[in-house]
Amino acid sequence: MRKIRLALSLSCLLIASFPLRAAEVTLTTIPSTAAHRDKDLWRRAMTAFYGPYDKTQKCWVGNFDGRRFCMRPHKLQKVSAGQSTRYFLAIGGKPLDEDNSCHACAGAMGLFVLSDATPMLGLVARNDGYEAMGSWGDAPPEENVDIHRIGTPDTFAWTIRTGWTGQGVMSEVLLVRGLVGERVVDLGQIPLSYSDEGNCEDGTNLMTGEKCSSVTFEPVYAAEGGRFGDILLKASGLYKGESLTATYRMLFNAQTMAYGLPENFPEGLSP
Known part of the structure; x- marks a missing residue:
């Protein structure tokens, strides 16, 4: 990924306009055209952030802090940004090969924000991809x-x-x-x-x-x-x-x- 300086103007559907501001955006390897179909966006984003799909586990298996996690698309929400859109991707999962049979056993949440203001989707912000959250080993x-x-x-x-x-x-x-x-x-x-x-x-x-x-x-x-x-x-x-x-x-x-x-x-x- 590489970084560019880009002027962004964001608005939700209920807001007409507001001032431009400069923001630093990290470019991904995902074409912005992938965002035209939610299924394509999810597939490319999951692979970019977690690696290839694991047919055995039926999820994208990521590694974090010495642990393996089974991650899947959770919820996609979009915010109109004038000529562009921001995509809020919530990704849910659970630890693999662990006993998660307790109320305090957390799942994992990945939170990513993408923008289609450039030919390749920009990564606006993200967490570490595996924030502990939820119970009984599952994400909320x-x-x-x-x-x-x-x-x-x-x-x-x-x-x-x-x-x-x-x-x-x-x-x-x-x-x-x-x-x-x-x-x-x-x-x-x-x-x-x-x-x-x-x-x-x-x-x-x-x-x-x-x-x-x-x-x-x-x-x-x-x-x-x-x-x-x-x-x-x-x-x-x-x-x-x-x-x-x-x-x-x-x-x-x-x-x-x-x-x-x-x-x-x-x-x-x-x-």
């Missing part, structure tokens, strides 16, 4: 993976729904993975729900003695701010037995490069 299901505009018109990120259940408590969060330079990186977690009702009897938590909680959060992206905009959390439900209806603002911290919860966020509900 396709329906749990999505992209959102989280700031300026060209700032998109993946959100990946995951959760935890244990000792009567159920908690769900969105993992945020965004583009920083040429890397897809961890930008923090967004709470989605919390319930300790599995420990409750007559509205009281049998372990803590407090009234029970069952709260859901609806995120609103790119509410305000710059490149990484604020995220609003609209909360509703019961918090320690009392009705809760409130909105909390998650700000992006440029020092930690992650979203954080505000100080007034209810105690015990954070991921």
Whole structure:
């Protein structure tokens, strides 16, 4: 792969225009015409990032950190970019030759962003191709993976729904993975729900003695701010037995490069 300097203008289908900006793009060996058919794009991208297809395993087998992974296409999403398109490829897989029969046994996720602004597809950003994610050895299901505009018109990120259940408590969060330079990186977690009702009897938590909680959060992206905009959390439900209806603002911290919860966020509900 080689690098070029290229002026890119990105917009999702709901945005008319915005200023051009310069970005460094790594050219792949995949012709941009391959993106005309999803099947061709997937086949070429999987081979480029993970090697040839393994007919025995029925997947693309990659090697990372001394381990073998069986990787398959997971979800493809596209963002209009004026004269070009960005392709957000989520690739899911699992470790091979390992016992994955536990809730804490993670699968693997590869996250890649490609652009067809040049004759050969440009690699805009990527993670290491094997981020540990999911449970029982599998990556999070396709329906749990999505992209959102989280700031300026060209700032998109993946959100990946995951959760935890244990000792009567159920908690769900969105993992945020965004583009920083040429890397897809961890930008923090967004709470989605919390319930300790599995420990409750007559509205009281049998372990803590407090009234029970069952709260859901609806995120609103790119509410305000710059490149990484604020995220609003609209909360509703019961918090320690009392009705809760409130909105909390998650700000992006440029020092930690992650979203954080505000100080007034209810105690015990954070991921």
